[in-house]
Amino acid sequence: MTNKPNSIQQKENLVVKFVGDSGDGMQLIGTLFSDASALAGNDLATFPDFPAEIRAPHNTIPGVSGFQVHIGQTKIYTPGDLCDVLITMNPASLKSNLKWAKKGATLIVNESTFEDDAIAKAGYAVNPLTDGSLKDYHLVAAPITLLTKKACEEFGIDLKTIDRSKNMFALGMLCFITGRGVEHIFHLFDKKFIEKPKIKEINKTVFRAGYNYAETSEVVESIIDVPPAGSTLEKGRYRNVTGNVATAWGLLAAAEKSGRPLFLGSYPITPATEILYELALHKSLGARVFQAEDEIAGICSAIGASFAGAMACTTTSGPGLSLKSEALGLAVMTELPLVVVNVQRAGPSTGIPTKSEQSDLNQALFGRNGEAPLVVMSASSPSDCFYAAFEAARIAMETMTPVILLSDGYIGFGSELFKIPKMASLPKIHPPIAAANDPNYKPYNRDPETLIRQWAIPGTEGLRHRIGGLEKEDGIGNVSSDPLNHQKMVTLRRDKVQKIAERIPLQSVVGEETGDLLVVSWGGTRGATLKAVQEMQAQGKKVSLAHFSHIMPLPKNTEKLLSSFKKIIVPELNDGQFVNYLRMKFPHIPLSQYNKVQGLPFTVSELTEQFIKIMEVK
Amino acid sequence: MEKKFVSIPKSKTPLTKEDFISDQIVKWCPGCGGHAILSSVAKAFPNTGYKKENIVLVSGIGCSSRFPYYVNTYGFHSIHGRANAIASGVKIFNPSLSVWVNTGDGDSMAIGGNHFIHTIRRNIDVNILMFNNQIYGLTKGQFSPTTPKGTATKTSPFGTIEQPFNPGELVIGSQGTFFARAVDTNPKLMTEVVEEATKHDGTSVVEVLENCIIFHDKAHDAITSKENRGNAQLILKHGEPMVFGTDQNRGIRYNPGKGGLEVVTIGINGITIKDILVHDQYAKDPGIHLMLAKMQLPEFPVALGVIRSAAFPTYNELFELQMYEEKKSSKIKCVDDLLNSGDTWEIN
Numbered sequence: 001m002t003n004k005p006n007s008i009q010q011k012e013n014l015v016v017k018f019v020g021d022s023g024d025g026m027q028l029i030g031t032l033f034s035d036a037s038a039l040a041g042n043d044l045a046t047f048p049d050f051p052a053e054i055r056a057p058h059n060t061i062p063g064v065s066g067f068q069v070h071i072g073q074t075k076i077y078t079p080g081d082l083c084d085v086l087i088t089m090n091p092a093s094l095k096s097n098l099k100w101a102k103k104g105a106t107l108i109v110n111e112s113t114f115e116d117d118a119i120a121k122a123g124y125a126v127n128p129l130t131d132g133s134l135k136d137y138h139l140v141a142a143p144i145t146l147l148t149k150k151a152c153e154e155f156g157i158d159l160k161t162i163d164r165s166k167n168m169f170a171l172g173m174l175c176f177i178t179g180r181g182v183e184h185i186f187h188l189f190d191k192k193f194i195e196k197p198k199i200k201e202i203n204k205t206v207f208r209a210g211y212n213y214a215e216t217s218e219v220v221e222s223i224i225d226v227p228p229a230g231s232t233l234e235k236g237r238y239r240n241v242t243g244n245v246a247t248a249w250g251l252l253a254a255a256e257k258s259g260r261p262l263f264l265g266s267y268p269i270t271p272a273t274e275i276l277y278e279l280a281l282h283k284s285l286g287a288r289v290f291q292a293e294d295e296i297a298g299i300c301s302a303i304g305a306s307f308a309g310a311m312a313c314t315t316t317s318g319p320g321l322s323l324k325s326e327a328l329g330l331a332v333m334t335e336l337p338l339v340v341v342n343v344q345r346a347g348p349s350t351g352i353p354t355k356s357e358q359s360d361l362n363q364a365l366f367g368r369n370g371e372a373p374l375v376v377m378s379a380s381s382p383s384d385c386f387y388a389a390f391e392a393a394r395i396a397m398e399t400m401t402p403v404i405l406l407s408d409g410y411i412g413f414g415s416e417l418f419k420i421p422k423m424a425s426l427p428k429i430h431p432p433i434a435a436a437n438d439p440n441y442k443p444y445n446r447d448p449e450t451l452i453r454q455w456a457i458p459g460t461e462g463l464r465h466r467i468g469g470l471e472k473e474d475g476i477g478n479v480s481s482d483p484l485n486h487q488k489m490v491t492l493r494r495d496k497v498q499k500i501a502e503r504i505p506l507q508s509v510v511g512e513e514t515g516d517l518l519v520v521s522w523g524g525t526r527g528a529t530l531k532a533v534q535e536m537q538a539q540g541k542k543v544s545l546a547h548f549s550h551i552m553p554l555p556k557n558t559e560k561l562l563s564s565f566k567k568i569i570v571p572e573l574n575d576g577q578f579v580n581y582l583r584m585k586f587p588h589i590p591l592s593q594y595n596k597v598q599g600l601p602f603t604v605s606e607l608t609e610q611f612i613k614i615m616e617v618k
Numbered sequence: 619m620e621k622k623f624v625s626i627p628k629s630k631t632p633l634t635k636e637d638f639i640s641d642q643i644v645k646w647c648p649g650c651g652g653h654a655i656l657s658s659v660a661k662a663f664p665n666t667g668y669k670k671e672n673i674v675l676v677s678g679i680g681c682s683s684r685f686p687y688y689v690n691t692y693g694f695h696s697i698h699g700r701a702n703a704i705a706s707g708v709k710i711f712n713p714s715l716s717v718w719v720n721t722g723d724g725d726s727m728a729i730g731g732n733h734f735i736h737t738i739r740r741n742i743d744v745n746i747l748m749f750n751n752q753i754y755g756l757t758k759g760q761f762s763p764t765t766p767k768g769t770a771t772k773t774s775p776f777g778t779i780e781q782p783f784n785p786g787e788l789v790i791g792s793q794g795t796f797f798a799r800a801v802d803t804n805p806k807l808m809t810e811v812v813e814e815a816t817k818h819d820g821t822s823v824v825e826v827l828e829n830c831i832i833f834h835d836k837a838h839d840a841i842t843s844k845e846n847r848g849n850a851q852l853i854l855k856h857g858e859p860m861v862f863g864t865d866q867n868r869g870i871r872y873n874p875g876k877g878g879l880e881v882v883t884i885g886i887n888g889i890t891i892k893d894i895l896v897h898d899q900y901a902k903d904p905g906i907h908l909m910l911a912k913m914q915l916p917e918f919p920v921a922l923g924v925i926r927s928a929a930f931p932t933y934n935e936l937f938e939l940q941m942y943e944e945k946k947s948s949k950i951k952c953v954d955d956l957l958n959s960g961d962t963w964e965i966n
Contacts, residue, residue: 039963191961230965239962249957256953263711265703283941284948285956290710293736297703300696300733304676304707307694308715312707330697420957458674458692458708458715459627466640466687468677468695478642479687 007222008179013072014226015080016174019097020089020110022055022065025167029087030067032171032192036184038240038417041228042071045382045416045527047079047601052270052353059118064093068100073227077381078527079414081603084224085177087170089113089144091122098134106138106220108173110166112145140219144169144210151209155202165206172210179223182211234419241418243382243411243524244271247315247341248278250389252285255311257390258397258429261286263310265301267294267320270353271409272343275315295323299340303327306336307467309433309457311393313339318347318360321404325367328402332372332493334467335444335453337396337403337431341389344408344523346599355599356410358523359574364404365552365581371490373497375403376552380526382411383418388549390426397431399500400452406551408573410601411524431455437462443477451496498553507555511537511544517615518565520591522548522578525602529571532607543611551578554585562589569594569614571607623938624713624743626668633664640690651802651828652681655749656688658805662812663689668716675718676705678725681756681830682749685720699730702737705744713934716816719746723764724754727783731763738792740933741820747812748823750785751830752837759833766837785825786911786925790904796822797911798924802829803842807853807922814924820932841920850915854923859894862919869894870918872906879909881918899927 016033018026027048034046049066056063070080086101088094090113101107111129119127128134129141148166149159175185186204193200214220241249255262264287266276280289288310292298299314306312316324321342331338344360346352364376375395379388385407392405434441434454443465446453456463465477473480474488509518510533521529526547533545546561548554562568562582570579571594579593594610596602638660646652663673673691677683679698686693692715696704701719709717719726726734726748737744753771754760760773764785768777789797796818800808808826815822827838836843841850848864860870861884871893873880882889901907907926913919950956 035961039961041963041965188961233965235966237958237962237964239957239960249953252956253953261711263707265707282950282956283944284950285953286941286945288711288937288941290707292703292706293732296700297706297733297736300700300703301707301710303696304694304704304709305711306707307704308674308708308711310707310711312711326697327700330700334694420962423952423954423957459672459712461669461671464671464690464692466693466695468686468693469679469697470695 008225009222010225010227012074013070013076014178014224015068015070015083016085017066017068017083017097017100018087019064019066019093021058022051022063024089025164026065026067029167029171030069032185032188033174034069034415035188035240036180037071039184040180041230042226043076043229043233043417044069044071045076045079045414047410047414050354059090059092059121061092061096061122064096066097071226073229074232077531078604081605085174087174091119091124094128095122095124101137103136104138106140106177107134108170109139109141110144111141112143142173142213147209147213148206151206152202165202168203168206169210172207173214176211176214177220177224179225237420238417239420240415241382242413242415243379243385243407244274244343245278246382246385246418247389247407248275250386251313251339251393252282252287253423253426254390254393254429256423257426258311258431260309260311260397260431261288263288263302263305263312264315265290265292265298266315267292267298269317269320271345271412272315272317272341275341295320296327299324299327302338303331303336306338311397313341315341317343317345319350321360321363329368329370329372330469331402332374333469335400337400339392339396340402340404342404342406343412344406352599354409356408356601357573357597357599358408359577360406361577364406373494375401375497375500377403377550378406378523379411380523380547380549382414382416385411394429395500395503397429400432400455401497406523408524433457434463436460442475443467444472444475450499451492501553501556504550504555506557507546507548507561509544509546509561512542514564515542515544516566517543517611518568519543519545519611520568520570522551525571525573528602528604528607531604532611535608536611559586562586567614568592569611571602573597623942624934626672626714626716628667629669633670635660635664637670638663638689638691640688642687644688645684646681647832649831654802654805655808655826655828658808659812660689662809665813666716666816672714673716674708675720676701676708677720678730680722680725682720682722683725699725700733702726702730702733706737706742709742709744709934710937713938717744719744721746721748723750723752724762727763727785727788735792738789738794738821738823741795741930742933743820745815746821746823748785748825749828750825751828751834753830753834755830755833784912787908789823790908790911790926794823795820795928795930797926798824799922800824801827801838801842801922811924814927818927820930840915850919852919852921854897854921854925856897856899859891859896861894871895879913899924902928
């Protein structure tokens with residue numbers, strides 16, 4: 001197969017969105033196209049967008065499942081606002097996603113599904129393919145189901161199998177239109193279907209049929225080519241990775257660097273379960289993974305393992321974090337290392353499980369009884385999840401303190417290119433393990449500088465001791481309800497966490513350290529805030545970005561930084577939790593906010609609009 | 619099963635009860651059953667032969683859960699109901715530790731019920747000592763999941779209207795592999811039972827009928843008092859007929875017509891010792907064990923001693939076996955291998 005296009009149109013970047021019924025295989029072809037683009041040298045970011053239901057009713061809007069990918073010759077920061085190509089497999093997916101297509105976008109539509117009842121179910125009065133309502137787009141309506149059936153004739157297979165392959169026809173069309181050679185796709189097929197040779201052959205045949213159809217029927221005037229990113233990416237070895245997988249790998253890396261084997265106690269919950277899946281695979285690396293009976297047992301087993309000397313972690317999402325609150329207090333009280341990864345989703349309560357939000361910050365900071373300070377951090381992109389998880393584990397183990405790492409569904413499910421680090425380049429982790437038979441060992445003796453206690457691991461001779469959730473006497477660790485001792489212990493636990501600010505980097509700024517506007521963001525919104533700020537900087541505006549990873553404690557230069565700009569805006573996907581935390585810490589610094597709570601990420605354009613608006617206010 | 623993957627180091631020198639007594643003042647009420655249990659356990663621990671550094675006691679909340687403070691091993695006094703989950707984490711992470719749970723009827727069967735049944739179901743190799751005083755003692759006398767129906771307490775001033783749990787029934791219903799019952803008035807039996815629990819691979823549950831002198835005094839009197847115990851207790855011994863009574867002439871027989879157990883008297887109606895059931899604590903089928911665990915006064919005596927000790931693979935053995943196999947066969951030996959597995963490419 002060679003490309004014989006009328007012409008080639010080069011583009012710096014391209015956004016493609018795949019939408020169809022749940023079960024149409026949109027996640028699969030989205031991932032295949034992304035991986036093939038990565039293999040072709042593009043930078044990229046992806047975001048799957050699917051309903052909580054496994055199979056909602058056929059051809060309905062609640063049943064629409066989507067996957068968006070942004071590929072580029074230049075550095076890509078987000079999965080993109082609006083798409084250039086929309087692949088839509090049924091009327092409902094067209095109806096619910098047309099608003100995410102740019103005017104003039106190419107729409108690849110499976111015409112076979114546009115039958116009267118499906119059109120009606122989607123809420124259309126008339127067939128949108130024929131009523132002229134799509135005249136602002138480049139409509140490519142192809143009878144994909146029918147052509148897939150024809151392509152499959154040689155295999156003599158049942159209709160269900162044929163129907164399941166139609167996504168590959170669409171993928172074939174897309175690959176022609178975007179000038180993707182078939183070699184990368186076939187390489188991926190060979191790996192994915194290694195144990196199903198017949199399915200592999202069917203998929204290859206259907207893919208070729210789609211590719212050839214697009215070519216021979218000249219569905220586009222020109223092929224859109226996004227050249228490899230090449231020099232815009234740092235040299236090195238790369239792969240594509242989702243945030244949840246990167247989180248799992250960061251935890252494994254920390255276990256290796258600390259010499260403390262990993263223990264995960266976890267209960268399945270969307271959108272965090274993929275971390276559990278990934279870690280469950282790696283027994284060969286000594287990862288001890290326990291699927292518990294509930295969220296509480298997840299964290300409690302991890303606390304038990306931590307007491308026994310593990311690099312212990314538990315993974316969850318908002319409702320699960322609520323259930324873990326009491327046990328978190330126990331980890332604070334017993335001063336045991338523990339990493340709690342919270343992949344946030346839209347709340348409160350069950351909320352919208354598959355949609356992303358940043359609304360668990362207050363819970364992470366304050367959601368425990370008593371004075372119970374702990375470390376709160378966040379991850380800012382799929383690949384950053386690796387470093388954030390590593391850092392969370394390093395801090396937890398070196399300071400004998402529980403750490404909550406806030407990720408979210410957007411970066412957890414999303415993927416981007418990841419420059420593979422060498423383990424030798426990561427810092428070694430030094431947990432304060434007590435020496436056997438140390439005659440001076442007492443459970444709550446502390447390093448006078450850092451206030452960190454030692455880790456006395458069961459099995460070690462001469463260190464037998466008892467800890468627990470009751471208040472302990474400073475040093476010796478006996479149960480104590482003495483008023484002054486309690487005051488002292490509360491202060492010690494607080495100061496220990498505050499002193500962790502000495503171990504974390506100063507807050508960095510993208511742009512000048514002073515100026516007209518500072519954008520302050522945290523967590524998974526970094527791609528969008530960075531891109532918006534860069535665009536405005538390119539227009540000569542004096543805008544900078546401070547994107548926070550460390551929230552409790554804050555970097556030491558936070559106040560100075562916030563005091564160096566004329567205006568500050570804090571955009572968040574919640575009702576204003578970080579901005580109010582900053583107001584509490586720095587009441588004299590005026591802060592503006594921009595909040596969206598729709599279960600959707602920020603678009604770059606809406607942020608730019610907001611930032612310009614606030615700069616214009618006198 | 620692959621026992622080679624799980625072993626607990628033994629002490630090089632013989633230990634005594636004194637090695638296990640901590641320097642803490644025991645704060646249970648005078649006359650509390652806890653004192654006798656503590657003493658029995660401290661006597662049993664040296665006989666396990668384990669290094670004292672390799673014993674870990676985990677407790678929840680309640681009077682029972684102060685136990686770890688009084689034993690000189692590694693100890694963790696945690697939060698209400700969660701001891702079984704914490705102990706599971708300790709044991710799964712380090713199977714070379716001998717892990718004990720000190721808990722009560724409220725801690726393990728009310729707030730911690732979920733962790734209790736799932737620990738048992740998985741057959742995690744921990745030993746659970748459950749002090750059953752049929753009352754919430756530390757919060758001063760509310761009814762618990764084992765309080766007999768009709769009992770008036772502060773939260774049931776007109777008598778409880780709830781059916782209580784029988785812990786043995788719950789354990790066996792959760793596919794438990796070991797269940798024993800002891801009474802705080804018989805320290806010798808308690809020590810024996812604790813030693814049996816140690817020998818058992820998998821979750822062992824020892825229910826101790828414990829007296830709360832303040833809030834539920836004499837709750838177990840019908841079973842444990844001097845005048846009652848002869849006829850109210852059946853002390854089970856593996857391989858021996860189930861004979862009981864002050865005159866040792868009563869026994870338990872299986873009645874096929876009734877489909878259950880019955881009490882018979884040897885020498886009456888032609889009953890001989892041959893008619894009496896012989897206890898097989900190792901039987902894999904839990905049928906008879908369940909019937910024994912459920913025996914209640916006044917129709918039956920209450921069964922004490924080891925009711926069930928069936929050999930099934932433990933969670934920990936299977937876990938270690940998978941770890942071993944994976945370490946042997948996986949191509950991924952370190953995190954560098956992992957990060958570079960699958961599709962990667964070089965950008966120059």
